[in-house]
Amino acid sequence: MSIKIDLEFETKLDSDLLSVGISIRLIRLIASLRLKTAEAWTDPYKAIIDTGSPITLIPEHVWEKVSVKWISPGSIQLTGLGSGGVSGKLAEVVMVFLDKKGLSPPISLKAFLVDSDTVPLIIGFEDVLTDIKMVCDYKSKIAFFQIPSSP
């Protein structure tokens, strides 16, 4: 048995490039989720699904409400493409994915909790895309997670 959770596409045009006659679509694949807090669950948040990210990144204004189990003792610097690097710590958190029809079973994942709000919530591979089947068909505007039911 598995549960299907619909994903959303965000599509917009780069207006600066459009003003010089170049049409570039800025497309994101978006999941909705809630994270486990000490007492209950957060409000829903939107997250970018990024198959280029090895791990999930959670900005400070989100994780500061969440129940976390720290894994790394100290701060770690992440580097890569983009605006330099970000610092943060590794922790385990619990989340559920949502769509308008329902929600996934709770998922426990290792995530990088960023020390600032400089990045949006990003869903990466570790513990999520490693264990969930994802279908992404932008042309047909169909995208979803196929998540095994709780074992």
Next chain:
Amino acid sequence: MPILSAKETEEMKLPSPGSKEYWEDSKWAYEHMNEISEKYPNQWVVIFNKKVIGAGRSGSEAEQIATEKVSDQEFVILFAEKGIRVY
């Protein structure tokens, strides 16, 4: 296994998938992202009742504005990226 077993979640009260209004606001937001990103470039934006009710340079600032305006009702918060951004 990252997906928690039924035994591990038996004492966990699961949340709702979100109100009908939340999903209507979500749909509205993605239909209007061009305008939202132009008006609030690279800001955290809060959408409620099919309109932008607040924006801030940090997510916590935007959430605080939203909570003051709509109390404990669910709202959509997203980062209004402008331009090509790679993380």
